[in-house]
Amino acid sequence: MDAAEFRKHGYQLIDWLADYWEGIESRPILPGVEPGDIRSRMPDRAPEQPELFADIMADLDRIVMPGITHWQSPGWFAFFPANSSPPAVLGELAAAGLGVQGMLWATSPACTEVESQVMDWLVDLMGLPQDWKTTGPGGGVIQGTASEATHLAVVIARHVKSRQVAADEMVAYTSAQAHSSVEKGARVAGIGHLRLVETDETQAMSPAALAHAVAADRAGGLMPAFVGSTVGTTGTTAVDPVRAIGEIARTEGMWHHVDAAFSGTAMICPEFRHYQDGLELVDSYVFNPHKWMFTNFDCSATYFADRRPLIDALSITPPYLRNQATEAGEVIDYRDWQVPLGRRFRALKLWFVLRSYGAEGIRAKVREDIRLARWLTERVEAHPSLDMVAPTTFSLVSFRHSGSDEETSRLAEGINASGWAYVTASVLDNRPFIRVSIGQTNTAARHVHRLWELIERLSKEHA
Numbered sequence: 263m264d265a266a267e268f269r270k271h272g273y274q275l276i277d278w279l280a281d282y283w284e285g286i287e288s289r290p291i292l293p294g295v296e297p298g299d300i301r302s303r304m305p306d307r308a309p310e311q312p313e314l315f316a317d318i319m320a321d322l323d324r325i326v327m328p329g330i331t332h333w334q335s336p337g338w339f340a341f342f343p344a345n346s347s348p349p350a351v352l353g354e355l356a357a358a359g360l361g362v363q364g365m366l367w368a369t370s371p372a373c374t375e376v377e378s379q380v381m382d383w384l385v386d387l388m389g390l391p392q393d394w395k396t397t398g399p400g401g402g403v404i405q406g407t408a409s410e411a412t413h414l415a416v417v418i419a420r421h422v423k424s425r426q427v428a429a430d431e432m433v434a435y436t437s438a439q440a441h442s443s444v445e446k447g448a449r450v451a452g453i454g455h456l457r458l459v460e461t462d463e464t465q466a467m468s469p470a471a472l473a474h475a476v477a478a479d480r481a482g483g484l485m486p487a488f489v490g491s492t493v494g495t496t497g498t499t500a501v502d503p504v505r506a507i508g509e510i511a512r513t514e515g516m517w518h519h520v521d522a523a524f525s526g527t528a529m530i531c532p533e534f535r536h537y538q539d540g541l542e543l544v545d546s547y548v549f550n551p552h553k554w555m556f557t558n559f560d561c562s563a564t565y566f567a568d569r570r571p572l573i574d575a576l577s578i579t580p581p582y583l584r585n586q587a588t589e590a591g592e593v594i595d596y597r598d599w600q601v602p603l604g605r606r607f608r609a610l611k612l613w614f615v616l617r618s619y620g621a622e623g624i625r626a627k628v629r630e631d632i633r634l635a636r637w638l639t640e641r642v643e644a645h646p647s648l649d650m651v652a653p654t655t656f657s658l659v660s661f662r663h664s665g666s667d668e669e670t671s672r673l674a675e676g677i678n679a680s681g682w683a684y685v686t687a688s689v690l691d692n693r694p695f696i697r698v699s700i701g702q703t704n705t706a707a708r709h710v711h712r713l714w715e716l717i718e719r720l721s722k723e724h725a
C-alpha cells in the first residue's frame with residue numbers, strides 16, 4: 263500500500279468508524295452468534311497473494327461486525343465501561359503510524375517525556391500526592407491494565423521482603439471484595455499465603471479484621487508483605503478505608519497498593535477525594551483512564567510513591583541496552599517500570615484526550631454520570647419491589663428484586679433482552695443482584711430514563 267492508497271483507505275476507514283458511531287444505537291448490543299460462527303466465515307489458510315484493501319474493508323462488515331459486542335453503545339450499563347472517544351482513536355492512530363518502541367528514553371525520547379509529563383499532569387488533576395510526580399521521588403507510568411499494575415506491586419513487595427524471608431513465608435492481604443488480580447498477582451509472585459480479609463456491611467475492608475489477621479500470621483511465624491486496598495470495588499464500588507489500612511501497613515512494614523481502577527477517574531472532581539483520604543500512606547496506586555476517562559483500552563495510570571524499590575526489583579541491563587543517557591542517570595527508562603521490555607506510545611492517546619476534553623470536560627462527564635446514578639438510586643429506593651444492595655458511591659447502582667432470586671435473574675434477562683440496554687447480573691452474599699454501571703462515553707440522561715422505564719415495566723410484569 264503506497265502513500266496515495268493509504269490516504270484513500272485511511273479516509274474510508276475513518277468514515278466507516280464515524281458511521282458506526284452514529285448508528286450504534288440501532289444495533290443490538292449483544293451479537294447473536296454461536297461459538298465458531300465468526301471463524302467459519304474465514305478461509306482455512308492465510309492468502310498467498312495480496313488482496314485488495316476494498317475486500318478487506320468489506321469483510322469488516324461481513325465477518326467482523328456480526329460478532330462485535332457494542333461496548334461503545336450508550337445503552338452499555340454492564341461490567342464497567344471500556345470507553346473510547348474520537349480524540350483517543352486519533353491518538354492511537356498517530357501512535358501506530360509513528361510505530362516507535364519506547365523501552366528506553368534513548369529509543370524515542372518523546373515517547374518517554376510525553377508520558378512523564380502527562381502522568382505528572384494527572385497528579386495535579388486528580389489531587390494525588392506531589393511526591394508521586396516523576397520530578398519527585400516517585401513517578402507515574404502507563405501499564406497495560408490495572409491487573410498488571412497490581413501484579414507488579416506484589417512483585418515489588420516480594421522483592422523488598424526477600425532480604426528477610428523466603429516468599430513462601432510471606433502473606434498478602436486484601437478484602438474479600440477485591441479484584442481477582444490481587445490473588446493472581448500473589449500466585450504469580452509466589453507469595454506463600456493470601457488472606458481475604460472480612461468486609462463490613464458496605465463491603466469495605468475491616469481494618470480491625472486486617473489487624474487481627476496480621477497478628478495471627480505473625481504469631482504463626484509468617485511475614486506480612488503486602489496489602490491491597492480498593493477504592494471502588496468491582497462488585498459494588500465499595501471503598502476500603504485507605505488511611506486506616508495504610509497505618510497498619512506502615513506499622514507492619516507491608517507494601518500498600520491501592521486499586522482504584524474504575525473509581526479513580528472520579529478524583530478529577532475534588533468533592534470525591536475524601537474517598538481516598540490517606541494516600542500519603544500508599545506505596546503504589548492504579549486507576550484506568552481506559553474505563554471512565556475517554557481513553558480506549560489499554561491505558562492504566564500507575565503511580566509509585568518511591569521509584570527506587572520498583573527499579574531495584576526490575577532493572578537488569580544487558581550490554582546492548584547500555585547508553586549514555588541512561589548511564590548518566592538523566593532520564594527515565596520505562597522498561598525498568600514494567601515487566602515487559604517493549605512499550606507502545608500509549609501516552610499519545612491520553613494526551614489527546616486530556617487536551618480535547620480539558621479537565622472541565624472530564625469533570626462534567628463524571629458529575630453527570632454520578633448525578634444520573636443518584637437519580638436512578640432514588641427511583642429504585644422508592645419502588646415497592648426493588649431493593650438496593652449497596653450504597654451508590656460513584657456511578658454504579660446495585661439492586662435486586664425484593665421477591666425471589668429468580669425474579670432478580672428474570673429482571674436482568676428482561677433488560678438484556680431489550681437489545682439496546684445491557685446490564686450485568688452479579689452475586690453478593692450468595693444472592694444475585696443487578697449492576698447498572700453508568701459511564702459509557704455517550705450515555706446521557708435519556709438513556710438512563712429509558713432504562714428506568716424498562717425496569718419499571720419489567721418489575722410490574724414480574725410482580
Ligand SMILES: *Cc1c(COP(=O)(O)O)cnc(C)c1O
Binds near residue numbers: 496
Ligand atoms: C476493572 C477492574 C480491574 C481490572 O482492570 P484491568 O485493567 O482490566 O486489569 C481491577 N480492579 C478493579 C477494582 C476493577 O474494577
